[in-house]
Amino acid sequence: MNRNLLVYNSLTRQKEVFKPITDGYVGMYVCGPTVYSDVHLGNCRTFMSFDLIYRYLLFLGYKVRYVRNITDVGHLLDDGEDRMSKGSRADDLEPMEVAQKYTNGFHEMMHIFNTLAPGIEPRATGHIIEQIEMVQDILDKGYGYIKNGSVYFDTLNFAEKTGEYGRLSGRVIEELLSESRDNLKNQDEKNHPSDFAIWMKASDEHIMKWNSPWSVGFPGWHLECSAMSTKYLGKTFDIHGGGNDLKFPHHENEIAQNIGACGCQPANYWIHTNMLLMNGKKMSKSDGNTISPSELFTGDSEHVTKGYSPMVVRFFMLQSHYRSPNDLTDDALQAAEKGFKRLFEAYKSLEQLDSPEVKGAPLDLSIEQTIEGAFLNMDDDFNTPKTIARLFELVTIINSLKDGQLKINEISKDGIAKIKTAMKAIIFNIFGLKDESESSAGTMDGLMNLVIELRQLARVNKDWTTSDKIRDALGEINIQIKDGKEGTSWSYK
């Protein structure tokens, strides 16, 4: 498919025409989670955003190698303790048990949200050798120095020689120096405050450690992504993504390491997703301003009045652009839930539509324009809210045709087929939504057809007591009866 895809590149701060290194192929690396506790809803938003991007690239016909790592080592806390170690001590588990436990939970949640699994999901601990080799490369190029068994990246020297440091995050090395002057404590081994460790010597009590030419230790906390993206996607690949809170220092340092090791930019396009807020504020466990995915599904939280299904949450997130902050509120979720149901109801109605005209009916042209508009919106930096607006324009047309406000011969068979193809592609393939009411649909349809038939019989006999009782009783178990011109249909409330 020859579409002109525009992508906002954080590196250049503008939308650019997307052109992969190799025609038809895309290499995409996304920074995955650190698996030391349960998945955070914010993580889910980020990975759903990249799932959408992945899905759209696939839809456009690209062969995509999607790599998303699992970080199971190397993130230090303020007190110098590794998160994995801390997690394992708290749960009385081996570090790898902690990693496995939360990796499983993460995968389960990604499945619940209907995201496609990446093609490769490398773990930091599985790539210690590659990371050691990269440290050596950086040392060989003169961008690293050794202090007491630890190896640091020499940002000053790197910035002077390449002029690259700070480009992604818009930082200047002199500013980094001045803003860090106050807190030079705990940094005595570093030559410069903005330097960062690429190999850390481990203390005796440290659990996760490996042999290296410099010390028994562990890799620095930005190195894994540099090493693993290079291993699976090459020295320079197409897209690197992550949450915008990773821009600095993580991604800035990643770029420095890659350029330091091989002299080339790791990725041509950097994509950063924005944060999920709740009630206008960043989600934070310490402030109590947080909700877990399962609490959101069950409604077991003071922040919501009821539970919202995974697909409603996904649809809600699609209603805002991936580069905008997304504010989770109960009102917004309720609105999303109704919109989501209207969309799916219309899609079901669409499947029943048929026209006597073969082609060339009056509505056909505007429908084609709306469909094309939807895809143009997707081409414009994956603008899902605009695409959804086009979808709802189609919803109105579908409902009008179904209810007879628009005559069925105003659209052709060809036009209906085009809406079907487009909506199916956008809703299911690109947005990754699914109909949650589908389970055991065959039995339910059969049962409901019978009930509706009985009620119709009562209505023909003007037995309103019976017909209303059927309707109201069904309403109580959340099934809604809808009397239309073309007969009666039903849906879950």
Added chain:
RNA sequence: GGUCGCGUGGCCGAGCGGCUAGGCAGAGGUCUGCAAAACCUCGUACAGCGGUUCAAAUCCGCUCGCGACCUCCA
């Protein structure tokens, strides 16, 4: 304190120099045995103050408010 970004109608959320966003909620109407659903119509916007322009929600400046990053973070 420094850097970056944002403030759109009752709520959410696109738009980013001239052309209807869309959803939810609200009002009126059509349809219906009644209701719901659906459809049609309608209203209330661009934080504030200045400036640039024939024209600004959209560009510039200031003020206020919010968020992210600067320390691990999606």
